[in-house]
Amino acid sequence: MLLDLQIRDFALIRNLDIEFQRGLTVLTGETGAGKSILIDAIALLLGDKGSPQMVRHGAEQAEIIGSFSANLASAAWLDEQELAAEDDTLILRRVLPVQGRSRLFLNGRAISSQQARDLGAFLLDILGQHAHLQLLKPERQLTLLDRFANGDALRAAVAVSWQQWRAAQREWDRLTQNQAQDAAQREWRQFLSQELQQARLRPGEWEELQEEEQRLMAVEQIRAGVDLALRALDEDDGALLRLAEAQRGLNQSAQKDPRLEDSLQLLDAATIQASEVVEGLRGYLHHLEAEPERLDEIARRLQELQDLQRKHRCDMTGLFALREQLAAEFAAEDSGKDPLAHAAEILEKSRRSYLQQAEALSANRQEAAPRLALALQEQVRSLGMQHAVVELRLDTQTAEKSWTNAGMDRVEFWISVNPGHPAQPLAQVASGGELARISLALQVLLKLEEVETLIFDEVDVGVGGAVAERIGRLLRQLGATHQVLCVTHLPQVAAHGHQHLHVEKSVADGQTESRLRLLQSAERGDEIARMLGGSEIDASLQNAAQKLLQDAARSSGSPQGTQRG
Incomplete structure (x- = not known):
């Protein structure tokens, strides 16, 4: 999970130090205050491309430092890359100069942007309008279907049989080439x-x-x-x-x-x-x-x-x-034995074994696909996409060249968000906010545990009222098992946060700055009231804000683990 973040001279931020808790952390503030700057900074730590224009005006360089706790997947990657640390704390540092090349460091050692991206895949997901969403990738959609269908064991068996089949194929090819040698x-x-x-x-x-x-x-x-x-x-x-x-x-x-x-x-x-x-x-x-x-x-x-x-x-x-x-x-x-015939026998046996395992996996997917489509459809409809129709289109490949260690199937999520419009692939239809809500629905539906930290940006664009309250409850529910950061402009969502960060813009020494601070309980009420009614806050808005906070506190979803802050 993300433990803390330090930002120096980045965009509108001069100096920021913030610690994060488990559970749901909401970020609020006026439009243009710089709420998404925080997410941009985290994305830079994890290998996103930076530019000199991101450095605060008048500064020579921007610096971002983030501390993360390692999980099993990231620890295994660190061992593979020979970057393992003495403890389970990972300190990523990004230096972005006005002139010269940007640099990335992990626990004091220089790493490449690609290494940072690979590591980031084990640490967190950024889900929103400007995110590189894994959800749009067919292989990711296939993994989600298998997770819903409890098909991990079947998929692992297919991967093993595929490796055996490919090894047998390579041996047969080698012997064929050897036999083709002339006298x-x-x-x-x-x-x-x-x-x-x-x-x-x-x-x-x-x-x-x-x-x-x-x-x-x-x-x-x-x-x-x-x-x-x-x-x-x-x-x-x-x-x-x-x-x-x-x-x-x-x-x-x-x-x-x-x-x-x-x-x-x-x-x-x-x-x-x-x-x-x-x-x-x-x-x-x-x-x-x-x-x-x-x-x-x-x-x-x-x-x-x-x-x-x-x-x-x-x-x-x-x-x-x-x-x-x-x-x-x-x-x-x-000796009288034909090694090529023996290799061909092994090849055919391993192919049959792969086919048997892959067909069982396909059958499991065929049975689960409509159930996942219906469950996801119900979830996204409750999140403000009331006319959504979700389909999972599963295509089983018959050509051997298309078979992989994940089986013979290709799956793609199709969706129609407007009545009368035919379904199309998810990547061609959904907006950034809709994609974030679909991702939220999948996270809650499948209870994914691949990463501990989930960041939602633009998840509540274009919704309000009961839908916003539903989004808030789902995020809080997800915060019971994950660390969740959400940029929001809706009070119904903000009220569900376990931790509330407020971003505000001010002018100091003739320069505009964005500042971020942790709100205490009384300040939270004022911020929720502001989000409900604007700058003029009266007793009715205060009461409404308190009711939102009380209702959210009664909802399920207490974060697990020790909190920081």
Whole structure:
């Protein structure tokens, strides 16, 4: 949910800090006061395109900061993008300069506008005249139908079977292409396989040969070093002679002082070890040979292995893998089994499985579509579209190329809002306010939980009286499970808010500013009275405002969770 919002030098707003609660928050104010600026600011945080004209006159840049609490879907997206934070608070920041490019940050890290839009899809929906409504997308309408029809499990099964079918199709395509190779290609693969088999590749051979080659090429250097060590140990004035002299001297002293016995034993051990070193080095020199023939043999073998690596563009591990792969392919081909026929059998089986699952999903949709159309029609009629006729047109695709992981169906919401006019696709008929009301009806009807925050703009355009009161009750009902923000000019809607924000325009230092403040209970009555009757507020308007507030408070829809503010 949206926790708080900070705005600096954006449009008519100089400086704004506001915290938000769960439940229904209504935004009211005079026409032109800037109620929609708040929504525009939130949309910018979530990747909408900005322009320098949005910066307040006289300022160098606008800055918008919003804090959101993460949900499971957004947390999974953050992990996928490697943007996960230490806690569940997401801080989005948008900087919009007069000159230069706009910048977006998430928890202090720069992100793209597309990333902000992707994240925003998990956090909130903006529903209104200027929103990019998901409702207009056919795939979204199909999802809504499945939700109404309790078809999520069926849809998940279709998605799994579709993946299996596509994987089987890819394998069949691969084998078909392989089988289509001509005889020359097969002969070439056989040659490669035989070449690798005849190369007698052995694990670790490459490293062993390189080590042996290095030793053989350094025979003279090794011999010189061993000779030097022997002279130092065993010449007339070498270490062995000195050790023997030390033994004699220490042995005499130890006879007179037993405390020297440990030192004498260590010296004896050192003498023995030095003698063993001398014997070992003499034996090593006796067998040390240059072996030029062996060196040539190693060079030829290393060159052979290097040529194979270069030819196949891989290392020794890759050569082993290629040898086994080719051997397995020819073994399968020579075993009498037809891999293409086996793949075709799997392909047909997976296709039948997908078709069975998709047909069950289609049947579920066919049964639910008229019920959803009727339920939605009743809801939107109660919201001021009293002549609305809603249809759900479901088209099952027979061509395989049109099948998807969501099944074989295409669905589209059609609506007629005026008597005597035929129904048309929703996107071609409904106005912004009507779309917002349809979205509100669907949210309440389906109790969608995909996002926690819903923002309604222009939801009450062109309605009043009982319809407005009905809209207010539905919004308050929705606020029991969601965080709902609604820009409204109707007192019947505003009275249902759990939180009431008032936007007003004033002039300070010769510049026009929009300011927003949280209204307390007494101030709410005054604002509702103003919305009822204008600038002249008398006792009857005050009483009417109080009655609206009392009636709204008695209606259902208390927000769940801890409130802020």
